Amino acid sequence: MSRTHRAFSSTVVVSVLGYAAQALSLVAIPLFLKTVGAEGYGLMVTVMAFMGYLTFADAGLSWGSLILVAQAKGRGDRAGIAHIVRHSAWLALGSGAVAALVLGAILLAARLGRPLPMFSTHPEASGLLLIAGSGLVLNLQFGIVYNLLHGLQEGYIAGAYQGGARLLGLAGAMLAAWSLGRVDAMLLVQVAVNCVVGLVALAHAWRRHPWAFQRGPWRDRSQYDAQLRVGAKNLLLQIGRTLAGTAPTLIISSVLGPAWVPFYTVPLSLLSLFFAPITSWSASMQSAYGEAWESGARDWVRQTYRLTVERAQLAGSLGVGLFLALGDRFIRWWTHDRIWLEPATALSIAAIALLGAWLAAGQFLLTGLNHHRQAAAAEVANGLLALFLAWLGVRWWGLPGVGPGLVAAALLTSVWVLQREVRGRLGDGCLPAGFFFLKAAAAAAACTVAAVLTSAAWPPAAGWRVALDLAAAGTAGLVAFAGIGLGLRLFAAADARGWALRLKEKLFLPIP
Numbered sequence: 001m002s003r004t005h006r007a008f009s010s011t012v013v014v015s016v017l018g019y020a021a022q023a024l025s026l027v028a029i030p031l032f033l034k035t036v037g038a039e040g041y042g043l044m045v046t047v048m049a050f051m052g053y054l055t056f057a058d059a060g061l062s063w064g065s066l067i068l069v070a071q072a073k074g075r076g077d078r079a080g081i082a083h084i085v086r087h088s089a090w091l092a093l094g095s096g097a098v099a100a101l102v103l104g105a106i107l108l109a110a111r112l113g114r115p116l117p118m119f120s121t122h123p124e125a126s127g128l129l130l131i132a133g134s135g136l137v138l139n140l141q142f143g144i145v146y147n148l149l150h151g152l153q154e155g156y157i158a159g160a161y162q163g164g165a166r167l168l169g170l171a172g173a174m175l176a177a178w179s180l181g182r183v184d185a186m187l188l189v190q191v192a193v194n195c196v197v198g199l200v201a202l203a204h205a206w207r208r209h210p211w212a213f214q215r216g217p218w219r220d221r222s223q224y225d226a227q228l229r230v231g232a233k234n235l236l237l238q239i240g241r242t243l244a245g246t247a248p249t250l251i252i253s254s255v256l257g258p259a260w261v262p263f264y265t266v267p268l269s270l271l272s273l274f275f276a277p278i279t280s281w282s283a284s285m286q287s288a289y290g291e292a293w294e295s296g297a298r299d300w301v302r303q304t305y306r307l308t309v310e311r312a313q314l315a316g317s318l319g320v321g322l323f324l325a326l327g328d329r330f331i332r333w334w335t336h337d338r339i340w341l342e343p344a345t346a347l348s349i350a351a352i353a354l355l356g357a358w359l360a361a362g363q364f365l366l367t368g369l370n371h372h373r374q375a376a377a378a379e380v381a382n383g384l385l386a387l388f389l390a391w392l393g394v395r396w397w398g399l400p401g402v403g404p405g406l407v408a409a410a411l412l413t414s415v416w417v418l419q420r421e422v423r424g425r426l427g428d429g430c431l432p433a434g435f436f437f438l439k440a441a442a443a444a445a446a447c448t449v450a451a452v453l454t455s456a457a458w459p460p461a462a463g464w465r466v467a468l469d470l471a472a473a474g475t476a477g478l479v480a481f482a483g484i485g486l487g488l489r490l491f492a493a494a495d496a497r498g499w500a501l502r503l504k505e506k507l508f509l510p511i512p
Contacts, residue, residue, distance in 0.1 A: 073153070
């Protein structure tokens with residue numbers, strides 16, 4: 001199986017399971033809003049967002065081991081991979097201990113009357129932090145298995161387990177919400193599911209690659225140094241991503257209150273449906289980029305990255321076009337008018353999602369090549385600046401102010417550094433021409449106009465008729481986007497048929 005086929009298989013598996021979870025969330029989110037309320041659901045989301053800061057205890061070692069495994073695979077060094085896994089296990093134990101200590105300090109401070117600002121009016125948050133933090137410590141240990149599989153370019157197996165855990169955890173949380181109506185029970189079920197699935201994944205990887213778990217020396221200081229050195233660069237990138245990614249949730253919760261968090265996270269989760277396959281593809285390609293770079297296939301890396309950026313832009317343009325046209329009506333129908341979407345907020349969220357996809361594609365490339373020090377430092381600056389500018393935006397303009405703050409922070413830091421680093425590594429021709437982005441914007445505008453006009457042509461409806469109206473309007477927008485895209489040669493019909501055939505083939509093949 002070639003590098004591209006392996007990445008495509010991983011993308012299909014992750015995307016299918018992700019869409020299954022999103023389909024289940026069509027029922028789950030209205031259920032959560034009904035049983036625990038917008039404030040309870042927002043508090044749970046805030047707790048999970050805060051867990052991103054505890055992942056700093058990993059110190060970037062997870063990504064570091066993935067990169068080192070991928071490079072060792074490119075050299076055909078099985079003994080080296082086993083050596084990496086052994087040392088990763090001990091480093092994961094240390095990371096878990098650090099996370100547990102930090103969590104204990106936070107809980108002790110809350111008990112002494114000094115809780116974190118976003119939890120100051122919610123004493124029940126301490127219990128939620130304990131449950132979520134315990135799950136994080138366990139996930140750090142199981143990360144060894146998933147990183148091994150990703151490094152061996154078997155992300156489709158890791159994706160099946162991780163996606164399955166997400167799907168089963170969501171189903172369990174729904175059951176807990178329906179039967180008990182308690183946020184702590186919802187979190188506890190998800191932690192238990194992740195633990196069970198992690199153990200099954202460990203057994204599978206052990207049986208599939210027993211050579212990777214062979215006993216041997218685990219006190220090689222040079223190996224620890226190598227993982228820590230690579231991990232340090234990954235830690236900077238991880239810190240920056242976490243700061244920028246969690247800034248909206250934490251700031252909205254602190255400034256406007258937890259009840260306003262779903263007004264941001266629910267629309268963003270809806271729009272992410274269009275970006276999920278491309279983000280999954282970019283993540284799956286990390287190990288492929290590293291292996292190809294080590295083996296000398298640099299032209300392949302350049303061409304593949306350019307195509308990835310083009311596909312990200314196309315998927316994002318289609319998603320943004322439909323989101324701006326139909327997002328508010330769909331969300332109102334979906335949540336029974338408990339959540340709605342203002343036009344300014346829709347534009348803000350669309351800008352965040354689109355820019356995030358561009359940054360992720362470049363960062364995953366540089367991470368796979370193990371040349372991401374400058375991009376990581378820029379991402380830290382982006383995250384810190386995002387916290388400040390997003391806070392200003394929310395204080396001045398309310399919820400819609402999140403987007404301008406995050407976009408401004410990224411443009412001043414990560415965007416220009418990332419494009420400079422990518423061009424410096426890959427050379428000319430690694431990015432689409434500027435005219436390509438203008439044509440994609442034109443296709444998105446046509447999609448929005450067609451969907452709005454079609455939706456307005458239908459008489460007012462209620463109940464399940466709204467879903468039919470939305471489906472008709474969405475189809476009109478999709479047809480308009482495809483027509484403009486073909487006319488402007490954004491993509492070729494033959495390419496679309498080829499991807500459809502490959503997708504059909506993968507969906508009917510069992511995972512080896």
